[in-house]
Amino acid sequence: AQSVSQHNHHVILSEAASLELGCNYSYGGTVNLFWYVQYPGQHLQLLLKYFSGDPLVKGIKGFEAEFIKSKFSFNLRKPSVQWSDTAEYFCAVSPNSGGYQKVTFGTGTKLQVIP
Amino acid sequence: DAGITQSPRHKVTETGTPVTLRCHQTENHRYMYWYRQDPGHGLRLIHYSYGVKDTDKGEVSDGYSVSRSKTEDFLLTLESATSSQTSVYFCASQGAYEQYFGPGTRLTVT
Numbered sequence: 127a128q129s130v131s132q133h134n135h136h137v138i139l140s141e142a143a144s145l146e147l148g149c150n151y152s153y154g155g156t157v158n159l160f161w162y163v164q165y166p167g168q169h170l171q172l173l174l175k176y177f178s179g180d181p182l183v184k185g186i187k188g189f190e191a192e193f194i195k196s197k198f199s200f201n202l203r204k205p206s207v208q209w210s211d212t213a214e215y216f217c218a219v220s221p222n223s224g225g226y227q228k229v230t231f232g233t234g235t236k237l238q239v240i241p
Numbered sequence: 242d243a244g245i246t247q248s249p250r251h252k253v254t255e256t257g258t259p260v261t262l263r264c265h266q267t268e269n270h271r272y273m274y275w276y277r278q279d280p281g282h283g284l285r286l287i288h289y290s291y292g293v294k295d296t297d298k299g300e301v302s303d304g305y306s307v308s309r310s311k312t313e314d315f316l317l318t319l320e321s322a323t324s325s326q327t328s329v330y331f332c333a334s335q336g337a338y339e340q341y342f343g344p345g346t347r348l349t350v351t
Contacts, residue, residue, distance in 0.1 A: 169345050220338075226289065231284040233282060
């Protein structure tokens with residue numbers, strides 16, 4: 127069975143600081159990887175996804191993530207955060223197969239950006 | 242975002258009462274999911290559906306049942322609500338690979 131670890135539970139940054147949120151997964155086969163964001167009081171929205179190809183994936187709102195297969199990692203980055211990035215971020219993994227996607231979510235990282 | 246709605250958005254109920262939450266999607270997606278979100282646990286899968294009348298259990302299915310009579314509707318029923326089922330419930334449907342989430346239902350069991 128797959129699993130996902132997000133090591134940072136709560137991160138506090140000042141505006142314009144750089145962001146990197148860690149995500150490691152465990153699974154024996156090929157995977158699809160996702161980062162979702164949940165703004166306060168809202169539902170989860172897809173930030174970016176990796177299925178295959180270029181391991182550096184660019185998403186919405188200036189976010190990017192890099193898949194490092196040898197480290198089983200898919201860290202999320204943003205060069206300069208804004209107050210509006212305050213949210214909870216979830217890393218997720220599913221087996222790379224068609225049909226039903228058994229997606230496993232990490233426990234989330236709460237990001238607080240201070241103006 | 243896919244057109245996913247959930248109803249009700251908020252509900253307070255008493256222990257022992259049955260509760261049904263509704264999820265409606267307009268994307269004609271085959272796969273649909275129910276999750277619960279609790280602090281420190283992220284999202285945990287309750288049940289999922291892979292077609293009309295085809296459903297299966299997730300990791301935290303005890304005390305929950307589901308039904309899917311139409312492609313667009315996926316119902317979650319708490320047969321006899323308990324305080325441990327106080328949570329935020331999210332429905333999702335699956336596009337090509339990624340899942341699209343509804344706005345959530347905040348359920349409080351007193």
